[in-house]
Amino acid sequence: MVVKVGIAKLGNIASGVMAELLLDERADREDMQTFMATSGTKLQPEDIDRVVTNMKAWGPDFCVVVSPNGVLPGPTGAREELAKAGIPVVVITDDITTKKEQFDALKASTFGYIIMKADSMIGARREFLDPIEMADYNGNLVKVLALTGAFRKLQFELDKVIDQVKAGKKGADLVLPKVVMTSDKAVEGEFSNPYALAKARAAYEIASAVAGVNVKGCFMTKEWEKYIPIVCSAHEMMRQASVLCDEAREIEKAGDAVIRKPHKKDGVIVSKTALISKPE
Structure with missing residues (x-):
């Protein structure tokens, strides 16, 4: 089967520049396809709504929502709207671990996440x-x-989800990553x-x-x-x-x-x- 991976890029962090390219570095994979919808440089509600609408219309097996400050209302609303449509979501964002209440809520949710601590604001x-x-x-x-290895670990985590879809899992059955990308994790191996x-x-x-x-x-x-x-x-x-x-x-x-x-x-x-x- 061909796995459909959606990339919803809201605003910009460096991880978003490479997200889908890390999964298909020579553009010759036959087991998956990607689709990126972007809000452009801004996180305005109308820009985010356009991304969500396009992503739901494409119907991915799972979606990666990548943005700065992933606990802001815009990125939070985007992943919640995708989840309502039955699309599993993995959040990729910069370091939000200092925002304890919001990060605790993300950890307790059904969303996957990869927190890229070194993906620092400009x-x-x-x-x-x-x-x-x-x-x-x-x-x-x-x-x-x-x-440093951070991108490889991010790629591995997304490939694990792709492999689960290929094995027949879908929706709530998928085990999504819950990773904080520290320096130790990045350089490991x-x-x-x-x-x-x-x-x-x-x-x-x-x-x-x-x-x-x-x-x-x-x-x-x-x-x-x-x-x-x-x-x-x-x-x-x-x-x-x-x-x-x-x-x-x-x-x-x-x-x-x-x-x-x-x-x-x-x-x-x-x-x-x-x-x-x-x-x-």
Whole structure:
């Protein structure tokens, strides 16, 4: 059977840039298809309603709702509307674990979730952030999430749901992920060299800390002379996290130990490390 995976992208976080691509990296899987509906850059009710309407019309076997601050009314309403239509939902969002009451409610619900702690908010001050700075920041963040192992773990969790649908499960019978992507979870099983692992772990911790700096610069500091260097420093932190990831991968390359786990056309994941070899 062909599994239909919906991606409802509300606003933007780096995980949303890659969500469906991680499931079909060469666009040749024959066991699944994806459909993305997006609200664009904003989280206005009319934009979210359009996404939900299009997603329900397509009728996926399950839907991934990816957004910043997934406990806001917009993303919360979107997943609830999809659930009313009988569509199982996995929430992917940035770190909402500090919002205890709302996060506890999500944990207790039937929704799946993957909390990407390092998918930190951007330094959104007009005096600092232009389109190129935005793109550069997201490029660095995508590299951190990819090379630390966080994206691989996200992909594995979604592939588990796809496999359940292929095995005949549907609706409430699906076991959905409930994962908080910490640095330890991200790097687990990704590195053969302990120095590479330590660099990747440091990168994930730095990227996770960026959110707190940007919250200070964007919401807690009023004087522009003060908040400009604050948000700039957060972006410098993300750049250094990206550099650490490059260093970690180069160490793994030097030992011919980079792990590669591509999908076959039937969705089976195969594995290799030696560059000049076939994945099995």
